[in-house]
Amino acid sequence: MNIFKKLFLNKSRTPEDGIFLKTITEIINDNPINLEIYKRAFTHRSMNKIDENGRAHNYERLEFLGDAMLGLIIAAHLFETVPTGDEGYLTKMRSKIVSRENLNALGKSLHLVDHVKSKVVASQFSENIHGNLFEALVGAIYLDLGYQRCKTFIQEKVIVPYVDIEKLEGKIISYKSLLIEWCQKQKKSFFYEVFEDTGNEAVKYFGVKLKIDNEIVARARATSKKKAEEIASKRAYFVLQDIIEPPSH
Known part of the structure; x- marks a missing residue:
């Protein structure tokens, strides 16, 4: 980003933006460049927001992207670390790592739902909102900071704490x-x-x-x-x- 544009964006931020910037920085352990992407990642469809192009402004498209990035990075990790695994085995292991149960646990551990903008009261949220927000956050990191930083985030938050092949082999996901x-x-x-x-x-x-x-x-x-x-x-x-x-x- 052009340095003058970045300075302008910093000056135009509201106090609320400053609080949100601090929150995102702590969650991703890095400095976001485009805060608007992360705002979208925490906007529920109930807000009925649209962007300048008339498209829905909520986390659902970022959730789709984050799901794809998680699948790709986890697949690459398994391919490299389990050289004896065939396609069926690797697919099963990936499914266990990115199970809805795990993603919901990740979203909860980061308290992501505390920062979502919604017209729905928190008590009425589906359990899966925690995992949905985590996927949206991954998508936002990829768009804002690129593949390598997204990969590092997934390694820190998913692979290191959750990927134990021996335990996963015995885990039943359905x-x-x-x-x-x-x-x-x-x-x-x-x-x-x-x-x-x-x-x-x-x-x-x-x-x-x-x-x-x-x-x-x-x-x-x-x-x-x-x-x-x-x-x-x-x-x-x-x-x-x-x-x-x-x-x-």
Whole structure:
């Protein structure tokens, strides 16, 4: 950036910008150049903002970019550090590292939701907003500071604290996928019986009965069908764990 333009931008910043600049500097451990990119990364769609070109001004496009950068940098790291891994193995490891659970944990650890601009109250945010904001932040770093700095940030925040190959190999990221795969291999029938289970509560709940070979193995309820099925699958896994994964001798 032209030095005179940078000086002008610095002088035109509001006190609120100064606070936000300090926050971003601490989070990314570097000096941002274009603060507007980071403002976008923390703008929720409920603000209904548009840019000078009439396009939506929120974090969703940056979230898409950040997701791609995470996938690329994690894939490159695994390719270099696990030379014996085939395509299927590397894909599975990458999925475990960038799982929604991990991304949400990363977003929470950085307290990103504390800085989001939104017309939605914090208590109504989906759990996934933490991971979405983390991905948007990664996208913003890439646009503002380039690939190398983005790679360093991912190494510091994701690879160093989370990438332990031995632990990841044993980590289950989807109990439903694992259970379905096991049932198919064992030629067992399975069925998720889903029904609304609201009771007297204002929030809509869904109940699930998981049947394997026409026998109910587990039940669960949650605020979405997907969550209820995953919880039921996890419970079924622990019921059948000795069969699914026989103890080694």
